[in-house]
Amino acid sequence: MDIAKARLAEFLLKYGEKARALIEAIREASLRNDNPDAGDFSYKQIMEFLDSRGYAFDPKNLLRILEKEYGLIETSFRTSSQHWWRVKAREILSGDEGADDLQDPRVAAIKIKAASLELQAIRRKLEYFLRKPVLTELDKREFRRFSFNELNDIVTLLEEAAQYEETSDVANELKSIISLAYEVGKRIARKANNKGLHEAKGHEENSHDNVLRLPDGEDSV
Numbered sequence: 421m422d423i424a425k426a427r428l429a430e431f432l433l434k435y436g437e438k439a440r441a442l443i444e445a446i447r448e449a450s451l452r453n454d455n456p457d458a459g460d461f462s463y464k465q466i467m468e469f470l471d472s473r474g475y476a477f478d479p480k481n482l483l484r485i486l487e488k489e490y491g492l493i494e495t496s497f498r499t500s501s502q503h504w505w506r507v508k509a510r511e512i513l514s515g516d517e518g519a520d521d522l523q524d525p526r527v528a529a530i531k532i533k534a535a536s537l538e539l540q541a542i543r544r545k546l547e548y549f550l551r552k553p554v555l556t557e558l559d560k561r562e563f564r565r566f567s568f569n570e571l572n573d574i575v576t577l578l579e580e581a582a583q584y585e586e587t588s589d590v591a592n593e594l595k596s597i598i599s600l601a602y603e604v605g606k607r608i609a610r611k612a613n614n615k616g617l618h619e620a621k622g623h624e625e626n627s628h629d630n631v632l633r634l635p636d637g638e639d640s641v
Contacts, residue, residue, distance in 0.1 A: 424509035426535035427490045429528060435482060438475075442482050443512055445469040446493070450513055459496035459504030460513075527586045533577050534590045539597060542570065546600040555608065563604055571601060 432439050448469050449461035466479055487493045487505065492512060497504040507513055545566075549559060574594050581591035 423535050423540070424492065425511045426531040427492060428509060428511050430532040430535060431486060431490050431492070433528075433532070435485075438477055438479075438482060441470060441473065441475050442466070442479050442486070445473075445479070446507065446512055450507060455504075458502075460493075460507045461505060463503040524584075524586070526580075527584055530577065530581050530584070530587045530590060533573075534581070534587075534593070537570065537573060537577070539593055542566075542574075542597055543600065546597070546604055549604045550600070550607065555611070560608060563608065567601065567605070571598070574598060 428443075432443065445466045446461050449465035453459075453461055453465070455462075463480070463483070466483070470477070470479065483493070483505070487495065492509040493505040493507055495503065496506040545562075549555060549563060552559070555563075574597055578591055578594040578598070581587040581594060
């Protein structure tokens with residue numbers, strides 16, 4: 421299960437029947453859409469489908485969640501009277517919602533947790549830290565926060581994912597993240613050690629400079 425499918429599965433599990441009705445409405449509206457330049461579907465089309473199926477709820481909040489929190493759709497056109505979206509996840513249109521994975525709730529839970537961690541964003545940040553010529557104090561604080569928060573979740577999830585063949589791809593991705601984090605940690609530690617050595621050397625040189633120099637022939641006490 422890829423990230424998009426895991427996010428869709430999480431959305432359906434979390435919001436239940438209304439979420440399933442909305443996904444069905446999006447799929448149906450996209451298939452019948454005659455205005456592809458504006459987008460894949462509109463709010464008006466969704467409402468028409470829901471009304472025709474006897475649903476009596478406003479999908480605005482679920483559409484916002486699907487776009488802002490899950491990133492599965494995006495606004496393509498908007499005016500004071502119209503709102504259109506494009507579908508970013510092919511699983512919505514294909515009907516591939518990870519039903520097989522949901523037969524084992526433990527496997528589904530692992531994949532949902534992985535999706536919630538946004539591993540690709542974490543990977544990009546760690547790779548950025550490794551490429552950056554000099555890490556600022558703000559960078560170091562951000563990495564420290566990651567190390568004491570998200571990293572613990574990643575290690576715990578890796579232990580779970582390693583138990584199932586179906587989540588081997590998740591386990592491999594988590595191992596890769598941990599490896600990147602380890603390299604960033606080594607880089608920060610190396611810089612800190614070098615700084616300590618330079619400061620110690622400077623202190624030693626200053627100590628020699630401060631020794632009382634006596635005239636020739638006199639010994640220091």
